[in-house]
Amino acid sequence: MNKNGFTFIELLAVIVLIALITVIAVPSIKLADKKIQTKNLNAKLDLIKTAAESYGDDNKDVLLYQTTTTYTDPSNNVKYPSITVTVRDLLNNGYLVKDKNGKGEDIKNPVTKESLLNKTITIYYKNNRVKAKLNF
16 A cells, blocks of 8 residues: 555556455345245244145034035045135134235235235044145
8 A cells, every 4th residue: 555545556456356345245246035935935824734734624514514625635545524724714813914015915926925824724633633735
């Protein structure tokens, strides 16, 4: 450095170093963000499945005695009594809470930002347990 300030070469070296750090850091940050969104989605889907199973437990009499629909398990082709509900049904009946997205009126996929409210879940009774299958 001379007495009057930085030389052009020194400034250029600093700019190149900053650009190099940016080129290395930005893809890593984007990858980390994508992983966080995927984990958030998986947690949300697990929560929806658990809420559907709770709904099925609370409505077991409908599931076992009042339904005419069945779910065929693809692993063994056995039919089980079932009901189908939407995420909106679970939300309206208090089994799920709304996202805190400013308005608080939706449940969204954190990766695609698509609403999950109209997605369906099949709830069925197998081996003395209520189970749920997400249809999305």
